Amino acid sequence: MRTTHEAVIRASPQSIFALAADVERWPKMHRAYRWCRVLERDDDAVVFEMGGRIRGWPARWTARQERYPTEGRIVFRHLAGITRGMVVEWRLDPVQEGTRVSILHDLVMSWPLVGRLVSDIIVGPIFIDWIARRTLQGVRHELETR
Numbered sequence: 225m226r227t228t229h230e231a232v233i234r235a236s237p238q239s240i241f242a243l244a245a246d247v248e249r250w251p252k253m254h255r256a257y258r259w260c261r262v263l264e265r266d267d268d269a270v271v272f273e274m275g276g277r278i279r280g281w282p283a284r285w286t287a288r289q290e291r292y293p294t295e296g297r298i299v300f301r302h303l304a305g306i307t308r309g310m311v312v313e314w315r316l317d318p319v320q321e322g323t324r325v326s327i328l329h330d331l332v333m334s335w336p337l338v339g340r341l342v343s344d345i346i347v348g349p350i351f352i353d354w355i356a357r358r359t360l361q362g363v364r365h366e367l368e369t370r
Contacts, residue, residue: 227353231324233323238293243367247270247272247274253359254358256278257275260273272286272287273285286303287301288300296316298314329348331347333347
């Protein structure tokens with residue numbers, strides 16, 4: 225399963241980067257994210273647990289966030305949860321209207337025989353697409369209405 229979600233947000237790449245990198249703020253940005261607990265933190269990365277409700281279903285995962293501010297990229301590597309193995313990359317590109325935000329998801333579930341089918345038909349279109357769209361809406365609302 226590979227998906228890309230994009231939006232142009234009227235804000236600087238730096239302000240979007242700061243918000244996207246601050247995973248502890250995400251529960252305030254969108255109600256699907258209920259809580260976030262940082263497990264490890266250093267200058268370039270954060271390991272965190274997050275939980276919430278995705279389309280009403282309980283969800284919980286652990287991820288490592290790697291930050292590349294000079295490249296305008298943030299990479300999330302899911303370490304635990306149903307999306308273990310998923311890589312999510314945020315790319316921030318300045319455009320005349322503000323910043324083009326692209327969120328790329330890459331997941332093939334490691335379940336024997338049905339992993340690709342489950343990730344391509346269920347997890348991607350039903351859950352990942354839903355939360356990615358709402359995350360972009362939350363970032364837009366947070367930064368454009370300030």
